[in-house]
Amino acid sequence: MLEIKNYSKSYDGGKKAADHVTLTVESGDIYGFIGHNGAGKSTTIRAVVGVLDFDEGEILIDGHSVKDEPMECKKITAYIPDNPDLYENLTGIQYLNFVADVFDISAKDREEKIKKYADLFEITSALGDQIASYSHGMKQKVAIISALIHDPKLLVLDEPFVGLDPKATFTLKEIMHEMCDRGTAVFFSTHVLDVAEKLCNKVAIIKQGKIIAAGTMEELTEGHSLEEAFLEADNG
Known part of the structure; x- marks a missing residue:
């Protein structure tokens, strides 16, 4: 449903906010995108939804190019930013x-x-x-x-639980599960690792613009907590 292929984005001064990011979110996935503040999560998400242009690579939504077919992508995508305007x-x-x-x-x-x-x-x-x-x-x-x-085919959320009360947080998690059961793909950023561990079936960890680990929750944790896996990858 969402394919990010060798995506890179640089800002003034040449600093790379995203450096050859590659990942795939399939229909029915709840895919967590985790990393420190400033790691490149929001930059990548804004490129996925067509808010931010990018320098290299390709982003496809249901086979449509975000750059070349923006309207086709927007018709089937929903985006919830971290600070709704x-x-x-x-x-x-x-x-x-x-x-x-x-x-x-x-x-x-x-x-x-x-x-x-x-x-x-x-x-x-x-x-x-x-x-x-x-x-x-x-x-x-x-x-x-x-x-x-x-009824989007792809739901993209940037830190979706910030500002929500506990009941609303639970409700949103239930809705995400319900949508994925119907075949929607969910891709969301978070720095709350216990939420990601309980909610996601797949995770990617980004550090300084680069993906340093990605896969199913079972592959990344291997009997450990996501927090332990994150710290190990972060220190590696």
Whole structure:
């Protein structure tokens, strides 16, 4: 579903934020992307979703090139950034309807999806309020709902659990499992290793822009905790 092939990205001064990154996320995977702050996680994710251009390599989503076929990729991808930037002059329901309009979702389907997820995240009563009045956690919930409206084939999340309360965190994990059971691929960054260990079937560790370990959770941990595997790879 997601293929990253020899992807590299340099910033001014020649510093490589991503250095020949290669990994594959298949349908049904919950793939964790872990590393220290500044390791290259967000840079890679922003390139995957078409927000950031890149210097070398290729990124394919369901066989479509992010560079050459951006609209085809965006139709089947949903992206939840670590700090959602929503239209704060709109109400929650106006924003969700706006996103549904962008993806040409029918009135019936959007109503069902919005009701389902707003109830799950317990924000139904606040959807008539202006987004400017929302807390960070509420904005995160609206961003999550907006990402799920069009049933994406690829769900990309950057530190998705930051700012969510424990119940919302549990709800999002359940939704991720449910989506993967239907064949969606989930690719998300995190530095919370115990969350990744319990949630993911595959993991890649990135350090200073390079993938230093990748594989199934069983392959990486081999009877140890993910934290131990991460520290061993990080110190290797």
